[in-house]
Amino acid sequence: xxxxxxxxxxxxxxxxxxxxxxxxxxxxxxxxxxxxxxxxxxxxxxxxxxxxxxxxxxxxxxxxxxxxxxxxxxxxxxxxxxxxxxxxxxxxxxxxxxxxxxxxxxxxxxxxxxxxxxxxxxxxxxxxxxxxxxxxxxxxxxxxxxxxxxxxxxxxxxxxxxxxxxxxxxxxxxxxxxxxxxxxxxxxxxxxxxxxxxxxxxxxxxxxxxxxxxxxxxxxxxxxxxxxx
Numbered sequence: 001x002x003x004x005x006x007x008x009x010x011x012x013x014x015x016x017x018x019x020x021x022x023x024x025x026x027x028x029x030x031x032x033x034x035x036x037x038x039x040x041x042x043x044x045x046x047x048x049x050x051x052x053x054x055x056x057x058x059x060x061x062x063x064x065x066x067x068x069x070x071x072x073x074x075x076x077x078x079x080x081x082x083x084x085x086x087x088x089x090x091x092x093x094x095x096x097x098x099x100x101x102x103x104x105x106x107x108x109x110x111x112x113x114x115x116x117x118x119x120x121x122x123x124x125x126x127x128x129x130x131x132x133x134x135x136x137x138x139x140x141x142x143x144x145x146x147x148x149x150x151x152x153x154x155x156x157x158x159x160x161x162x163x164x165x166x167x168x169x170x171x172x173x174x175x176x177x178x179x180x181x182x183x184x185x186x187x188x189x190x191x192x193x194x195x196x197x198x199x200x201x202x203x204x205x206x207x208x209x210x211x212x213x214x215x216x217x218x219x220x221x222x223x224x225x226x227x228x229x
Contacts, residue, residue, distance in 0.1 A: 001169040003114055004073055005030045005089025005097035008053040016134020017057065025054030026135045028090035030097075033164030037118050039064050039157040049157050050095045057131065064156050065123045065206040070096040071152035072103040078150070083138065093132065094152055101169055103153050104182040109204030111173040117161030119172065123206055125151040125185035151185045177201055184209075192216065 009025035017024045031052075040047035040055075042063050048055040049067025071094035076087045089097035096114075110122045128151075133141035145151075179201040187194035188209070195216045198205060 001098065001100040001171075003096055003163060003165060003167045003169055004099045006033045006035060006050075006163060006165050007031065007090030007095055007097065008035070008050055009090075009093070011054040014131075014134065017131040024057065024131050024135070026093045026131055028053070028093055028095065030089050030165070034162040035164075036160070036162050037068060037114075037120075037157060038160045040067055048095070053095060060129065065208075066154040067157045068096060068120060068155040069094045069126060069152060070098055070101075070103055070120075070155060072101060072150075073097050073099045075103070075150040075152070091136075092152065093126075093135070098169060101171075104150055104180065106153055106171075106181050107175050107177060108179045108181070108184060108198075108201035109173075109175040109177075110171060111158060112155070113170045113172050115161060115163045115167035117159060118157070118163055119159035119161070120155040121158050121204065122153050122181060123156045123204065124154045124209060125181045125188070126154060127151070127185075127189065146189050149182050149185055151181060153181045175201075175204065179205070188212070 007028035007030050009028040011023050011025050012027060013022050014024055015022065035051040037050055040049045040063060043066070045062065048062050055062035071092050076092065076097065080087050106122045108122050108124070112120045114120060128142045128145045130142070177200040179198050183194065184198055187198050195213045199213060
């Protein structure tokens, strides 16, 4: 298992995002490294966890629970076949393009050591947005990406470090629950009935996601109560 492409984006003004100022950092390109990877602080500060990477949509991106976005080269290869186009590392907006690692099957709270020092923890899955679709110029992309359940993983930084392409990735901790990246993604997109089961991930799930589950449970409880009445 290894990091085969390390990718960062520069801020650019585009016509396909509704982020403030029409600016996005989605166009990520491979770099040689080494780059420092760190915990950037709360969401909304305009910071991601990879040195030199621009985070522009402060509502949805950046912060400690989305410090790094990882996507599997194997899934990019699959999409190449489906879309009939070349997809280089970084094209899905990922910071880390991995090889030999089951990103969709990774569990929330799972920890990866990358290179000598960096330790990351799986936090959630990427939810596709209008900016992603606009950058790829694929009609109906949000729906198609969602249906395929190959979302890639957001990770938080447990131990900071510097990484370069070619660094080895090792799974150093794998929790004992069912909430994989794919499971979490389905629960928060197409299969809301799974939401209560995501609580098995405990504190590995970010507070914002916990709040969404709580709201879902309250709504279901009110609905059930109304039905009994």
